Amino acid sequence: MSRLEASIRTPLSFRRNMSDGAAQFDEPAETVEIAFDSxxxxxxxxxxxxxxxxxxxxxxxxxxxxxNDGGIIDNELVEDVATEVERRLxxxxxxxxxxxxxxxxxxxxxxxxxxxxxxxxxxxxxxARKKPPDRIILRRDSEGLLKALGWYREGRNAGSxx
Numbered sequence: 001m002s003r004l005e006a007s008i009r010t011p012l013s014f015r016r017n018m019s020d021g022a023a024q025f026d027e028p029a030e031t032v033e034i035a036f037d038s039x040x041x042x043x044x045x046x047x048x049x050x051x052x053x054x055x056x057x058x059x060x061x062x063x064x065x066x067x068n069d070g071g072i073i074d075n076e077l078v079e080d081v082a083t084e085v086e087r088r089l090x091x092x093x094x095x096x097x098x099x100x101x102x103x104x105x106x107x108x109x110x111x112x113x114x115x116x117x118x119x120x121x122x123x124x125x126x127x128a129r130k131k132p133p134d135r136i137i138l139r140r141d142s143e144g145l146l147k148a149l150g151w152y153r154e155g156r157n158a159g160s161x162x
Contacts, residue, residue: 002067004081005119006105008060008089011126012098013045024129029061031114035135036088039081041065042113043132051120058123060103063088064113078107087146091136093153098128101157 013029029045041063048058067073067081082105089100103121110117139145 001111002073002107002109003064003111003113004067004078004085004105004107005110005117006063006082006085007103007119007121008063008100009103009121009124010061010089010098010100011124011128012092012096012100013061013127013129014043014132015129016131018129018131025127027129029129032132033113034088034132036084036091037136037138037140039065039084040113041085041088044117046116046120048123051116053118054120059120060123062117062120064110064117066113067107073107087138087149088136090149090153091138093156094149095133095136096128096130097156099156099159100153 014032015027015030016032018024019027028047031042031044033040033042035041042065044062044064046059046062049056051059063085065081065085067077085102085105089102093100104119106119108118
């Protein structure tokens with residue numbers, strides 16, 4: 001198996017159980033799995049100062065998902081999976097009303113979806129800690145709905161330099 005890694009520019013992070021009040025600001029974000037339709041995505045929260053390549057530089061979240069289960073990886077497969085990553089970000093942007101965009105992505109030969117990703121980027125300023133959904137199901141039978149969801153995310157990311 002191999003996986004797609006996507007560095008995400010967003011202030012969004014997840015924690016399954018959050019304290020009330022100001023105490024939640026001291027709790028670290030968690031790496032969580034979120035099912036999107038039939039695909040499992042892992043949202044990696046990388047603690048500051050722990051990444052082997054970035055050192056003490058705070059890095060933002062990275063999403064990983066399986067590319068295949070041992071078959072051939074070609075450009076079409078990578079593009080299809082990257083499109084699913086974008087759709088998932090559109091759904092999260094709508095659900096939590098926060099900007100989210102892929103900075104860069106790439107295929108790796110890592111087998112474990114939960115292993116530390118090498119594809120990362122700088123942490124986005126801001127803070128939007130949420131409880132993760134277990135599953136997101138997106139209606140695929142409405143092209144208009146898919147476009148509206150994508151346009152909504154484009155609007156939330158309008159101030160982005162990317």
